[in-house]
Amino acid sequence: xxxxxxxxxxxxxxxxxxxxxxxxxxxxxRCLPAFLERKQNYDTDMAREMAQIVEVAHLCKLIxxxxxxxxxxxNALADAPYCExxxxxxxxxKISFAPTTIFQRWRDLLNPARTCYPVYVPDHDWxxxxxxxxxxxxxxxxxxxxxxxxxxxxFKRCRIPNIIDATFLSALSHSEEESSLVVFQNTTIRCLLxxxxxxxxxxxxxxxxxxSLWCLMLLTLDTFSSGYGEELATITWDFVTARALVDxxxxxxxxxxxxxxxxxxxxxxxxxxxxIIRCALPMVVLLQGKSRLVHILxxxxxxxxxxxxxxSESMSCELLPIMHLxxxxxxxxIVALVxxxxxxxxxxxxxxxxxxxxxxxxLDSFAMLITGDIPERAKxxxxxxxLTYISILAFTVFFLNIFIGVISENYNKQKQISDLVxxxxxxxxxxxYMLRASVVPGRLCSKxxxxxxxxxxxxxxxxxxxxxxSGHGFPINMKLVFFACQATMLWCAYQNPSxxxxxxxxxxxxxxxxxxxxxxxxxxxxxxxxxxxxxxxxPGDEATKVLRQRxxxxx
Numbered sequence: 001x002x003x004x005x006x007x008x009x010x011x012x013x014x015x016x017x018x019x020x021x022x023x024x025x026x027x028x029x030r031c032l033p034a035f036l037e038r039k040q041n042y043d044t045d046m047a048r049e050m051a052q053i054v055e056v057a058h059l060c061k062l063i064x065x066x067x068x069x070x071x072x073x074x075n076a077l078a079d080a081p082y083c084e085x086x087x088x089x090x091x092x093x094k095i096s097f098a099p100t101t102i103f104q105r106w107r108d109l110l111n112p113a114r115t116c117y118p119v120y121v122p123d124h125d126w127x128x129x130x131x132x133x134x135x136x137x138x139x140x141x142x143x144x145x146x147x148x149x150x151x152x153x154x155f156k157r158c159r160i161p162n163i164i165d166a167t168f169l170s171a172l173s174h175s176e177e178e179s180s181l182v183v184f185q186n187t188t189i190r191c192l193l194x195x196x197x198x199x200x201x202x203x204x205x206x207x208x209x210x211x212s213l214w215c216l217m218l219l220t221l222d223t224f225s226s227g228y229g230e231e232l233a234t235i236t237w238d239f240v241t242a243r244a245l246v247d248x249x250x251x252x253x254x255x256x257x258x259x260x261x262x263x264x265x266x267x268x269x270x271x272x273x274x275x276i277i278r279c280a281l282p283m284v285v286l287l288q289g290k291s292r293l294v295h296i297l298x299x300x301x302x303x304x305x306x307x308x309x310x311x312s313e314s315m316s317c318e319l320l321p322i323m324h325l326x327x328x329x330x331x332x333x334i335v336a337l338v339x340x341x342x343x344x345x346x347x348x349x350x351x352x353x354x355x356x357x358x359x360x361x362x363l364d365s366f367a368m369l370i371t372g373d374i375p376e377r378a379k380x381x382x383x384x385x386x387l388t389y390i391s392i393l394a395f396t397v398f399f400l401n402i403f404i405g406v407i408s409e410n411y412n413k414q415k416q417i418s419d420l421v422x423x424x425x426x427x428x429x430x431x432x433y434m435l436r437a438s439v440v441p442g443r444l445c446s447k448x449x450x451x452x453x454x455x456x457x458x459x460x461x462x463x464x465x466x467x468x469x470s471g472h473g474f475p476i477n478m479k480l481v482f483f484a485c486q487a488t489m490l491w492c493a494y495q496n497p498s499x500x501x502x503x504x505x506x507x508x509x510x511x512x513x514x515x516x517x518x519x520x521x522x523x524x525x526x527x528x529x530x531x532x533x534x535x536x537x538x539p540g541d542e543a544t545k546v547l548r549q550r551x552x553x554x555x
Contacts, residue, residue, distance in 0.1 A: 215302055
């Protein structure tokens, strides 16, 4: 029957029940926004009713099939929480967004000003124990802070329990289409990504960055410091190879996490294949010995890893448009490659058989077409000289300007969506963290104890490297020692017994969203003056009637 009506007709004729919404989710999600808008006009408690039938699996399906509808549904499921005691313990209308720790100050320094304050708690309502005259401890995050900046806020809570889930994050990060970015405009999704990132994934990312910088420093010292001899080269490649083994183990853990949620094939993406190649590249040294090609590739990989700035949203939003320019350059690159090959072929026909090999012709063509350098041999042949002028004009005027135009247009496009691309990249990192955290035990020790163990492992690695470089030999395999130290540091980053997503009870995403106080526009001021005139005028006055009619038309 659904095929006989349009989407708008279905949304207007469907019964205002949760079962109708579930039917739209399963069979025709594009009808859902109009249906929810119609239902909200008649049902003031729509979020509670919808939460009884909507599950995380339904949200995952919508994110993959119709991302814009998923955002609408999540907005419908987020409403103001019920306050148990409005007189003694009301919901705050103002909260402080000021940092209270060194870590929070560092976070605020590298990121834009926060507009939301999210928490992940087991409470469904804003509770208050009247008998004991006390509120849950987590309320203190909003009620016991008075440092500036203090902003007006509105509290909302997503009614779907346990939404922080690896399956949900996998759906967020799996789609590669640009249309899927619209879902990251949703406030609930941004808040849950912030929770996972700053309460868990950031630790793993910082350890990865530390190890990458460590490897790069050793490779740099090995390249430019010849006075340390063979000891520095040996300790460098032992440490880099150990890092490769740890990275490969990390990828195996991620694959195991995909298997646990029944999405093994979701691991088979181009990004993960690239990660495996990048991780396993230094292991070639372990199997076949050191070579110049592997050395160059490893150095390039570690330098490129410096661009993976995930902790700073401000810097990432500037780097991501540049890093995503390659896809937009593909058509222009194909046209330029065809032109380059055709002109190189033509120059090879004009060259004498004893003037050089094909490789020489290729180098001359590259230097001439790319840099505009006219070779000396072209001046002795008029046809070749004429072809040289035409080629240089074509490449410097036509192809070069095409590339500049394409790069500028693509950069502006990527810059406009850089915020959403950053959120999607963070969703991918959070999904990877949740998958790995589901395999790595995270309750073996406290975060403080894990930090001390990580510092000890780091200090041991530094001490052994210093001794070996100084000429003190050890009868042990340094690769295994470095592997154990690096694996310990990475394992410590997963230790977080207080992480709310590890709890067995149901948790809900709450957030306090700052209100944007905007100055009234000129149209708003004119409308206010008209309303004031209408309020002062007599009800039967003809001029008042005309003004009221025009005011209604403007509205």
